[in-house]
Each structure stands twice: as C-alpha cells, then as structure tokens.
Amino acid sequence: MRMDHLCTPVEHQVSRRQFLGGLTACAAAAMGGLPASAFANPPAPAADKKSIVLIWLPGGSSQLEMWDPKPGTPTGGPYRAIPTSVPGIHISELLPHSAKQMHHMALLRSLDTQEGTGDHLNATCTVLSGQRSSQVFDYPHVGAVVSRMRDQGSALPGFVQIRESVHGAGIETNAAYLGSKYNSVTLPGGQPIPDTVRPGEFTQASDDQRQALRRRVNDRFLSRRRSGSAESYIQTYEQGLELMRQRDIFDMSKESAADQQKYSTNEFSKLLLSARRMVEQGIPFVQVNYSNHDTHADHFIYVRQTMGGFDLPFATFMADMAERGLLTKTIVLVMSEFGRTPNINQFCGRDHFPNAWSIALAGGKIAKGAAVGKTSPDGNAVAERPVTAGDLFHTILDAAGLNAHESVKVGGREFTIANPAKAPVKELFT
Amino acid sequence: MSNAAASPANPAPPPTPLVDPKKTHEVGKWHHPAAIYRCKADRKARYVFAGTYDNSLIRWEQGTNAKTVLAGGHDTWVYSFAQSNDSETLLTGGSDGRIIWWPVAAPAPAPIRKIDAHQGFVWSLAVSPDGTLLASAGSDKLVKVWNIADGVLVKELPGQENEVYSVAFHPSGKSLVAGGLIAGVTEWEVGSWKPAAAPIDSKPFHDGNWHIKCGGVRSLAFSPGGKHLALAGGTKYSNPFGGTMETHVVLVEWDTKKVVRTFVAENLGPGFASRVFFLANDTIAAGTNSTGASRLVFWNIDADKDIHRVDLPSQVHDFDLFADGFHVAVAHNDHHLRLYKLAP
Numbered sequence: 001m002r003m004d005h006l007c008t009p010v011e012h013q014v015s016r017r018q019f020l021g022g023l024t025a026c027a028a029a030a031m032g033g034l035p036a037s038a039f040a041n042p043p044a045p046a047a048d049k050k051s052i053v054l055i056w057l058p059g060g061s062s063q064l065e066m067w068d069p070k071p072g073t074p075t076g077g078p079y080r081a082i083p084t085s086v087p088g089i090h091i092s093e094l095l096p097h098s099a100k101q102m103h104h105m106a107l108l109r110s111l112d113t114q115e116g117t118g119d120h121l122n123a124t125c126t127v128l129s130g131q132r133s134s135q136v137f138d139y140p141h142v143g144a145v146v147s148r149m150r151d152q153g154s155a156l157p158g159f160v161q162i163r164e165s166v167h168g169a170g171i172e173t174n175a176a177y178l179g180s181k182y183n184s185v186t187l188p189g190g191q192p193i194p195d196t197v198r199p200g201e202f203t204q205a206s207d208d209q210r211q212a213l214r215r216r217v218n219d220r221f222l223s224r225r226r227s228g229s230a231e232s233y234i235q236t237y238e239q240g241l242e243l244m245r246q247r248d249i250f251d252m253s254k255e256s257a258a259d260q261q262k263y264s265t266n267e268f269s270k271l272l273l274s275a276r277r278m279v280e281q282g283i284p285f286v287q288v289n290y291s292n293h294d295t296h297a298d299h300f301i302y303v304r305q306t307m308g309g310f311d312l313p314f315a316t317f318m319a320d321m322a323e324r325g326l327l328t329k330t331i332v333l334v335m336s337e338f339g340r341t342p343n344i345n346q347f348c349g350r351d352h353f354p355n356a357w358s359i360a361l362a363g364g365k366i367a368k369g370a371a372v373g374k375t376s377p378d379g380n381a382v383a384e385r386p387v388t389a390g391d392l393f394h395t396i397l398d399a400a401g402l403n404a405h406e407s408v409k410v411g412g413r414e415f416t417i418a419n420p421a422k423a424p425v426k427e428l429f430t
Numbered sequence: 431m432s433n434a435a436a437s438p439a440n441p442a443p444p445p446t447p448l449v450d451p452k453k454t455h456e457v458g459k460w461h462h463p464a465a466i467y468r469c470k471a472d473r474k475a476r477y478v479f480a481g482t483y484d485n486s487l488i489r490w491e492q493g494t495n496a497k498t499v500l501a502g503g504h505d506t507w508v509y510s511f512a513q514s515n516d517s518e519t520l521l522t523g524g525s526d527g528r529i530i531w532w533p534v535a536a537p538a539p540a541p542i543r544k545i546d547a548h549q550g551f552v553w554s555l556a557v558s559p560d561g562t563l564l565a566s567a568g569s570d571k572l573v574k575v576w577n578i579a580d581g582v583l584v585k586e587l588p589g590q591e592n593e594v595y596s597v598a599f600h601p602s603g604k605s606l607v608a609g610g611l612i613a614g615v616t617e618w619e620v621g622s623w624k625p626a627a628a629p630i631d632s633k634p635f636h637d638g639n640w641h642i643k644c645g646g647v648r649s650l651a652f653s654p655g656g657k658h659l660a661l662a663g664g665t666k667y668s669n670p671f672g673g674t675m676e677t678h679v680v681l682v683e684w685d686t687k688k689v690v691r692t693f694v695a696e697n698l699g700p701g702f703a704s705r706v707f708f709l710a711n712d713t714i715a716a717g718t719n720s721t722g723a724s725r726l727v728f729w730n731i732d733a734d735k736d737i738h739r740v741d742l743p744s745q746v747h748d749f750d751l752f753a754d755g756f757h758v759a760v761a762h763n764d765h766h767l768r769l770y771k772l773a774p
Contacts, residue, residue, distance in 0.1 A: 059671075071505070074464035074484040078507035078525035078551070166641070292642050297673030300525075301593070301611075304550070304569065305642045344465070344483060346745035346763045347673045347701075347719065 049401040050364045051279045052146055054287040055272075055314065055334045059120065059294030060352055062340040065092045065303045067358040068109045068375055075342035075378045078300055086369035094307035097315030103369050104322050105332075105362040106428050110373020110382040113338060113354040113389040120294070123337035123354060128174075130393025131419050142396055143285040144175035144182040145417055149402045150284035155235075155242035156249070157185040160278055161287045162271045165189030171236075177408065177415070180232040181239070184287065187274070189267065192250040196243055211241065249281040250274070262316060269313035276321065279330050293336060297347035318362065327363040331399045335359040342379035356382045359392075364399050365429045372427045390422030398424040448773040449710045449756045451728040451738040457757070458769040460490045460497065466761040470511030470520070471750040472534060478750075478759045479520060480767050481508025487522060489539065490767065500539045503530045510554050511750075514578060515561030521578075523552025529566055531581065545581045547574060554596045558620070559603040567594035573608045573616075575623070585623045589616065595663075596649050600684070601656035609647025609661060612636055617687075630659070630687050634678060637667035644670035649716075652684075653708045658731060659684055662716050664702030674700040677718045681731055694734045695727050703727075707751045707758075709772065713737070717746040717760070726758070726770070740770075 069092045070076035081090040084102035091099055091107075116126025126132050129139035140148070147158025161172065161184045168188055175182035187193060198207055218234050248254055252274045255263075263273035268290045275286045290310060295302045314334070321327050339357025340350035356375045362368075374384035387395075397404040397418060404418035464484035471478055479500075480488045487500040487508050504524035512521040513534070519542070520532040527549055531542040548568030556565045563584065564576040573587040573594055592611035599606055599620070607630070609615040614629030636645040648663040658681055665678035677698050681691040699720030706716045712731045718724065726740040726749070744764035751758050756773045 072485050074482075076485075077483075078509070080506055080526065164641070292640075292671070295671045297671065298644075302642060302644070302671065304593075309642075346724075348747070349671075349673065 049150055049284075050329050050331045050399065051150075051283065052143075052285045052331045052333065052396065052400055053275045053279060054143065054285070055332065056287050056289050057293050057310075057334070057336040058124070058289055058291050059336065060123075060338045060340055061293040061306075061336045062295075062299070062303060062350055063109070063356075063358040063375075064340070064342060064350070064379060065094055065299075065307060067091055067107045067360055068379065069093075070342065070375075070377065070379045073378050075344065075380070077344065079303075086371075089369070089371050092307070094304060095311045095315075097311045098318070101315050101318040101322075104318050104327060105360050106366050106368065106370035106372065107358060107360055108372050108387060108392075108395075108425065108428060109358045109375060110385045110387050111339070111354075111357045111359060111389075111392065112382045112386045113357075113392075115389055116338075116354055118338070118352045118354060120337055120352075123352070127335070127337055127389045127392065129176075130390045130422065132389075138176045140176040140178045140182065140417075141174040141184075142393060143184055143287055144178050145397065146285040146400060146402065147182045147184075148175070148178045149397075149406065149417075151182075155238045156246060156283070157239060157243070158182065158283065159184040159285045159287070160250075160283050161186040161289065162274050162278075163188050163289045164267055164271070164291065165191075167289075169193050179228070179235075181235050185239075185243075187250055189271075191252070192247040193243055196240070196247050198244060249278065249283070252277060262320070263313070265313050265316070266309050268309055269316065272313055272317040276317065276324075276326070279326060293340075295340075296345065296349040296351055299340070299344070299349045321363070330363045331366065331396070332362040333359065333396065334361075356380065361395075361399070361428060364401070366399055367428055367430045370428060372425060385425075385427070387425055388422060390419040391425055393418050394422050394424040395428060399429070449713065450773050451709075451713065451715070451726070451740070453774045454726065454738075454740045454770055454772050456768055457771045460495065460767045462486065462488060462765050462767070465763045465765055466747065466767045468508055468511065468748045469750050469759045469761040469767055470513065471752040471757070471759045473513050473517040473753050475752050475754065475757070476535065478767060478769070479511060479522075480761060481511075481522070481524075483507070498538065500532055503532070503541050503544070504528060509551050510566075512555035512557045512564060514557060519578075521555055521557070521564060523547070523555050523566060525551045527552060527568070527570075529555065529564070529576070529581075543581045545576070547576070548572060551593075553594060554608075556597045556599050556606075558599045558606075559601055563599075563620070565597045565599065565606055565608075567597040567608055567610070569593040571610075573597055573606070573618075575606070587616075587618055587623060587625075589625065592643050593646070595646055598650050598652055598659075601652055601654065607650060607659065609635075609650050609663075611643050611646035615647060615650065615659075615661065615682075626687075628687075630661075630682055631689060632661060634665045634680075634692075635661065635663045637665075637670065637675075640667065640670055645675070648702065649705045651706050651708055653712070653731075654710075657684055658682065658690075658708075660706045660708065660714050662703035662706035668700075675702055677701055677703050677716070677720070677727075679703050679706060679714065679716050679727075679729070681714070691731065691734060693729045693736065695729075695736045695739070698725070698727070698739075699723060704747060705749050707749075709751070710755050715749075715751075715758070715772075717749045719745050724762075726760075742768075 069081040080093045082093045084099040086102045116123040128141040131139045143159035172184045263269045271288045278286045338354040341353040376383045394404045406417045464482045468481040489498040506525040510523035529547045532539045548570045550569035554567040564578045571590045575585040594610040597608045606618045614632045617626040662679045664675035667675040679693040680689045683690045701720030703716040714729045724742045724746045728738045744762040748761040760768045
C-alpha cells in the first residue's frame with residue numbers, strides 16, 4: 001500500500017536512477033583521476049581557513065518548527081514561538097535550549113532552492129553542491145570541495161560523515177570530478193572505522209614489509225599504465241593505512257569523562273562530541289547526520305520527538321564550541337535538503353518545500369545574532385532577500401575563508417568550483 | 431436537527447430504533463477559513479464547538495447558525511474538549527498545555543478559569559460520571575485528575591512511557607483508563623488511584639521498529655453500560671512518516687480486560703482511526719482516514735467485519751456524537767464542520 005502524496009519508493013527509485021546516472025558520469029570523472037594539480041591555482045595556506053561542521057537533517061526539517069515559526073496563522077501549526085537570547089528573534093518553542101544560544105548564531109530565513117527538484121536525492125545534491133546535477137554531469141558536494149581546498153597532503157580523509165549507528169561505515173561518492181580522495185568517509189555512531197586495528201599476529205615490522213611490497217607493485221604498475229583509476233585505488237589503500245595509524249582521532253572514548261557526560265543526552269549528542277573532536281584534530285569538514293524529518297503525516301507528533309532530540313545536544317554543542325573558542329575557527333551549519341510546506345496536508349503532515357525555508361549558521365565571520373531574509377506571513381514565499389542554493393554554496397565557502405572562484409580542469413575544460421553567476425550572502429558576515 | 435434535548439440530570443434514553451448507519455446523510459455544515467481540527471457536540475445540542483488550524487475556538491449555534499469566537503483563551507490549537515454534567519461549562523485543552531473553563535451559553539464566552547495543566551499538548555479530557563472530576567491526558571506522559579468545581583489538582587498519575595493520547599472514565603465511575611503512544615492501556619481505581627496490576631494489552635497499536643516512537647491508542651471509549659471498551663488507532667506501521675499503516679480498532683471485554691475482537695475493515699487503504707464511539711444497538715463508529723478517502727466505519731460488536739462505511743467529502747480529524755445518539759458532528763480538513771444524521 002502506498003499513499004500518493006508521500007515519498008514513495010517509486011519516486012525514490014526514479015530519483016535514484018537519475019542520481020546514479022549522474023554518479024556514473026561523475027564517478028567516471030573521479031576514476032579518471034584528476035590529480036590535485038587539476039586546480040588552476042594551488043590551495044592557499046590553511047592558516048585563515050575554517051573547518052566546517054555541517055549538522056545535516058536529512059528528509060527535510062521544518063523551518064516552521066525550528067527557525068521561522070508562524071504562530072497563529074493557518075499554516076503555523078500548534079506550536080508557539082519563543083524569544084531567544086537575541087532581542088527580536090523568535091524561534092519555535094520546541095527549541096528552548098537552542099534559543100539561549102542564538103547570540104552565537106545567525107539565521108537565514110529566505111532560501112529558495114527551487115533550482116533543485118522536490119525529491120530528496122536531487123535536492124540534496126543541489127543544496128550541497130550549489131548547482132543542479134544532470135544525468136551527464138555531477139558537481140562535488142561542499143564537503144568534498146572543502147576537503148580538496150584544505151588539502152595539505154594528508155592521507156587522512158578531509159570530509160567525514162558521522163551517522164547514527166544504524167548505518168554502516170563506508171565511502172560515499174560525492175566528490176565528483178575532484179577525485180575519489182575527496183569523497184566522504186562515513187563513520188557510524190561516532191566510532192572509529194571498524195576493523196582498523198592491525199591484527200595481533202602481524203608485528204609492525206612485518207606489516208611495514210607488507211605495505212612496502214604493495215607500494216613496489218603499485219609503483220611498477222603505475223610506471224607502465226598510469227591512470228586515474230589506479231591512482232584512486234592506491235589512494236584508498238593509503239587513506240586506509242593512515243586511518244589505522246590515527247584511529248584515535250575518531251575514538252570518542254578518548255574524550256574526558258566530563259565531556260562524555262556533557263554529551264550523553266542521546267546518540268546525536270555523542271555524534272556532536274565526535275564532531276568537536278574531529279574538528280579539534282584538524283578534519284576540515286565534518287558532517288553529522290540527525291534523521292527522521294520527512295514527516296508527511298502526524299508531523300506535529302513526530303517533530304516534538306525529533307526537535308526534542310535535537311535541541312539540548314545542539315545547544316550544548318554550541319555553548320561548548322563557543323566556550324572553547326572553536327567558533328572562531330569553525331563554521332557550524334544546520335540544514336536540510338529543503339524545508340517543509342507551510343500548508344498542512346490532510347494527514348496533519350508537512351511535505352517537501354524548497355520554496356521558502358531556513359537554516360542556521362555560526363562561527364567565523366558569520367554575524368552573531370543576525371537574521372537575514374524574510375518569508376511571507378503564511379510562510380509560503382520568500383518576501384525579502386531570496387537566496388538560491390548557488391548563493392548558499394558561495395556563502396559557505398566564503399565563510400570558511402575559501403575562494404569559491406577557484407577553477408578546476410576536467411578533460412581539458414575549466415570549471416569554476418562554484419557557479420560564477422551566484423554570490424555569497426554578505427549580510428550574514430560581520 | 432432538533433434542538434429538543436433531555437434534561438442533563440435525567441438524559442433521555444437514546445432513540446435506539448432510529449440509529450441506522452446505512453441511512454447516514456449530511457444535515458448541515460459550517461465553514462471557517464482554516465481547517466477544523468477538533469469538535470465537540472453540546473450535550474444539550476444547542477451548539478457545536480470547534481478548534482481550528484488558525485488557533486480559533488468557535489461556537490456555532492444550532493438553528494441560527496450564529497458563529498461566536500471564544501477569545502482570550504488558548505493561543506494555540508485546541509486539542510480536547512469536555513463538558514460538565516450540567517452542560518453549562520465547556521472545558522478545553524490546548525497545545526499550550528492549558529485547560530480552560532468556559533460558560534457554554536454566554537453571549538460572548540470568556541474564560542472562567544485557566545490552569546497550566548501539562549507541559550505540551552492536552553490531548554484528551556474526560557469528566558467523571560458523577561461530574562466532580564476532570565481527567566486530562568498530556569504529551570508530558572502524565573494523566574492528571576482535577577476537581578472540576580475549582581480546578582484544584584486531585585492527583586497526578588505518572589508512569590506512562592510517552593505521550594498520553596486518550597483518557598476515559600468507566601461508566602460506573604470506579605475506573606479511569608488512559609492509552610498512549612507506547613504504554614499499554616493503563617487502568618486506575620478512582621479514589622485510591624492505584625493502577626491495575628497489568629495494563630490492557632495494546633501492543634498491536636505500537637511499533638518499535640522505528641528510530642522514533644510511533645503508533646499508539648488514539649482514542650478509547652466505553653460502551654454505555656461499561657461492558658466493553660473500544661480502542662482505536664493504527665497498526666502495522668510500514669512508513670509512519672508517510673502515514674502508511676492500517677486502521678486498527680479492537681473490543682476489550684471489561685470484566686476480563688481481554689481483547690475479544692479485532693475489527694476488520696478490508697480495503698480501507700493506509701491510515702488510522704482517529705476517534706471511536708459506541709452507538710446504540712451495540713454498534714461502534716470510527717472515523718478513519720486513508721489516501722483519497724475518509725470515512726465513518728461502523729461495526730457491530732458481534733462481528734469482525736464492518737457493517738457499513740460512509741465516504742466523507744474530506745479528511746476527518748475528529749467527530750463527536752450528540753446525546754441523542756444518532757447525530758454526529760465531524761471536523762473536516764476542508765474547513766467545514768459537518769453534521770450527519772445516522773438515521774433516515
């Protein structure tokens with residue numbers, strides 16, 4: 001049985017097929033092996049660059065029950081708005097703890113990302129890459145771009161996704177033409193990648209010999225048939241080896257008991273502690289996933305649970321990041337692939353809505369306590385300062401101190417990393 | 431419909447022979463600019479009250495169709511209604527956690543009393559058969575019992591694992607029951623407030639396979655004599671966020687506390703029952719919603735299969751039975767409050 005208005009497996013299959021079509025093309029580009037020098041300009045020093053923690057709410061979180069409430073309107077739902085630590089800014093009553101941290105944050109309330117489609121996968125690609133993928137070409141996600149632009153030659157992954165423990169470890173293909181080195185590595189439950197401890201029967205010396213043999217064989221192969229695919233394959237081994245060597249970076253149990261207690265509210269809370277640890281260890285882009293937002297039915301029941309699980313951990317994280325001075329060198333983003341419809345559907349749900357939605361940002365030069373953009377009284381349209389996915393992409397890179405106008409050559413053709421027709425939202429910056 | 435009504439102290443027996451679900455037809459409707467989410471039929475059939483998506487609390491008067499907004503109360507959605515046994519006081523529970531007392535028939539009703547009852551939604555209200563107590567069920571996992579005369583808290587009944595959706599007194603006045611998002615249906619002895627040794631089984635209403643809690647007993651109702659308790663909601667949550675589950679209504683024999691019948695309604699489509707009531711003639715009515723169809727579904731307590739279903743023009747969020755036993759008010763998503771007669 002299925003409901004026609006819902007996110008159906010069929011809808012997702014079609015999207016996935018299109019998505020995979022794009023991935024095939026981008027994978028071909030990736031496996032084609034663009035070397036690091038593909039960038040027209042070499043990466044700048046990392047001194048003034050910021051790491052990014054992207055708190056990703058897959059499924060599409062509701063701007064009305066988070067950052068842009070519309071109480072008392074037919075679209076507002078049953079929840080009220082509450083004041084925050086910034087006079088004049090109100091958010092949903094479901095986020096009382098986050099409200100107290102608003103002075104560290106800015107809100108962008110006028111995203112119109114209709115250049116993407118209304119399905120999850122394409123919308124995800126669009127808002128994370130700033131451009132709409134096609135069946136023949138895909139664009140790298142912002143995490144991969146940051147990983148590439150912050151690459152100082154480390155074999156460690158520069159783009160780590162931390163997911164709930166129900167998900168497995170793995171590598172996601174999201175670097176497109178930047179090459180597989182910049183794909184994200186997924187760590188479930190904020191734990192080190194499984195099976196990355198050298199088996200006891202191998203001594204360090206024998207393992208070193210093993211790796212040396214592998215490198216000799218690889219070098220010989222490359223000397224005859226150098227290809228992007230081969231380089232990518234070798235890179236994966238080197239990255240794995242580095243992950244084994246530095247697995248403590250990903251091991252939350254190394255954090256103090258006090259911090260583990262502070263971040264013990266729920267699993268999301270623990271993932272945020274992992275994110276903090278990784279940022280402190282120099283990982284340029286960490287994405288933390290917190291799911292279950294795709295509430296087409298009984299939205300007002302489920303959103304109490306999802307926001308209840310989000311609020312205190314997020315507020316704890318923000319306060320902690322500020323206290324440790326990490327917000328001066330880290331950008332924090334809270335976003336989804338789209339928002340949710342202001343109009344409440346017949347099943348008391350909210351559907352996908354890229355037309356007018358909100359995100360939260362913090363850190364670096366993001367203006368503290370700013371609220372940029374405005375939606376109409378019923379939330380159905382952007383009323384002031386429309387911002388596209390392309391603009392958002394520029395904004396993120398700019399905030400992180402990275403040059404969105406960098407270009408990269410693919411098959412002899414030069415692409416700028418961000419859509420040159422778009423621009424950052426300067427009002428969000430100090 | 432007629433405004434004739436029995437006196438509150440001595441309600442007339444329902445005109446049993448007249449109830450015939452197969453003759454259900456619309457007898458009136460009122461419009462509001464926003465969806466109607468909850469409704470309450472006045473015990474004396476003078477009015478119908480409604481809570482709406484735009485936070486309005488409305489009173490429509492039978493006969494004149496006069497529409498009055500009850501202002502100065504909730505600043506959020508109204509989720510629950512109850513009425514005092516003398517029919518002159520309306521009680522409303524909101525998503526603001528408040529319970530408010532209102533004069534039913536005042537020309538411009540203003541709150542008589544407001545209490546901050548729960549953290550979060552007041553999902554359900556019920557008045558005890560002797561009219562002295564008000565029970566409330568909240569999203570804060572609590573059931574609370576109040577003195578209806580002055581709003582003083584009589585008892586707080588914790589122990590629910592999650593939100594409590596529904597609460598009802600047994601017609602004998604000796605028991606209070608509550609059903610919620612996860613726990614089984616809990617029974618307390620009125621007065622001592624001791625919980626029964628074991629909850630009434632409601633496992634099929636719940637689904638533990640999802641990362642967040644879903645399912646639950648949405649509505650419960652006693653038969654007029656108290657012999658049976660009906661539980662309504664959904665089951666088999668294959669996609670709770672998408673509303674893909676099956677309507678589930680069961681009959682509990684009160685003496686044994688056992689589920690004695692699981693009602694079947696084939697081909698209803700995915701959805702759940704939002705409200706359940708006992709009619710005369712041992713008939714149960716439930717409001718159900720599914721893709722493209724919203725219905726009133728009727729079962730006789732002696733058979734598994736439904737005896738009739740009435741297609742409604744729009745999603746039914748709630749419905750209430752008038753004291754005459756054969757009129758219902760239905761809160762619709764299409765901004766209408768409709769009245770139906772379950773008889774020729």
